[in-house]
Amino acid sequence: LLAAFTPKTLQGKRVLITAGPTFEPIDPVRGITNLSSGKMGYAIAQAAFEAGATVELISGPTALDTPYGCQRYQVQTAQQMHDAVFAHLTNQDIFIAVAAVADWHVSNASDQKLKKNHAGDLPQLSFAQNPDILAEVAASKHAPFCVGFAAESENLIEYGAQKRLKKNVPLLVGNIAQNTLGQDQNELLLFDAQGHTALAPSDKTSLARQLITEIAARL
Ligand code: CTP
Ligand code: CA
Numbered sequence: 001l002l003a004a005f006t007p008k009t010l011q012g013k014r015v016l017i018t019a020g021p022t023f024e025p026i027d028p029v030r031g032i033t034n035l036s037s038g039k040m041g042y043a044i045a046q047a048a049f050e051a052g053a054t055v056e057l058i059s060g061p062t063a064l065d066t067p068y069g070c071q072r073y074q075v076q077t078a079q080q081m082h083d084a085v086f087a088h089l090t091n092q093d094i095f096i097a098v099a100a101v102a103d104w105h106v107s108n109a110s111d112q113k114l115k116k117n118h119a120g121d122l123p124q125l126s127f128a129q130n131p132d133i134l135a136e137v138a139a140s141k142h143a144p145f146c147v148g149f150a151a152e153s154e155n156l157i158e159y160g161a162q163k164r165l166k167k168n169v170p171l172l173v174g175n176i177a178q179n180t181l182g183q184d185q186n187e188l189l190l191f192d193a194q195g196h197t198a199l200a201p202s203d204k205t206s207l208a209r210q211l212i213t214e215i216a217a218r219l
Pocket of ligand 1: 018078097098099100101102103130131132133134135147148149150151163
């Protein structure tokens with residue numbers, strides 16, 4: 001019902017969003033993931049739809065329902081998320097990278113379940129770097145307006161500003177990892193070419209709506 005009264009700041013716009021964690025297999029039953037719940041990304045997808053946008057959501061494994069009105073595509077690994085993003089990138093106006101993407105995958109993942117070795121031999125995992133989805137989208141031809149996220153454990157003001165420049169995006173949203181991962185509440189810092197501004201601590205639904213308003217104002 002609330003959506004009916006929301007200003008349609010993204011009417012006619014197409015928005016692509018990544019959300020949730022990724023999962024990098026070690027073997028058929030094990031893997032490496034992180035504490036992202038998907039709540040922030042899903043709330044942003046819902047807020048974008050309420051604002052009138054057509055929303056496609058590329059999501060890692062989460063326990064959440066598809067946000068109303070949005071099209072969701074499920075992926076597991078960072079590489080799959082990368083491929084799904086590029087398969088849906090054409091004609092997008094806005095790309096919002098909210099996912100907590102694994103920086104590495106296990107390069108020697110096993111096709112068979114690893115067995116415990118009673119002689120005490122431990123599995124030796126090797127890692128290879130994953131593609132940086134946001135940086136690649138931002139550097140692509142006809143790039144949409146790109147919004148990045150950064151969850152930092154410290155030095156947020158310094159790292160947020162640096163990360164915005166490193167990823168070459170007009171807007172980067174910073175939050176403190178310990179305050180957001182898996183939680184319902186959050187506190188956001190918005191970094192752009194002008195500097196940074198704070199969105200006061202609130203629930204993720206309210207922050208998502210404020211963020212959509214901020215994005216629409218910058219298009
Ligand atoms: N991101 C991405 N693909 C990756 C890694 C990150 O698209 N392989 C996106 C995230 O969705 C987020 C932004 O990049 O919007 C910043 O992610 P973050 O992990 O904070 O940045 P990194 O460059 O990976 O730096 P760090 O060493 O701090 O992890
Ligand atoms: Ca990272």
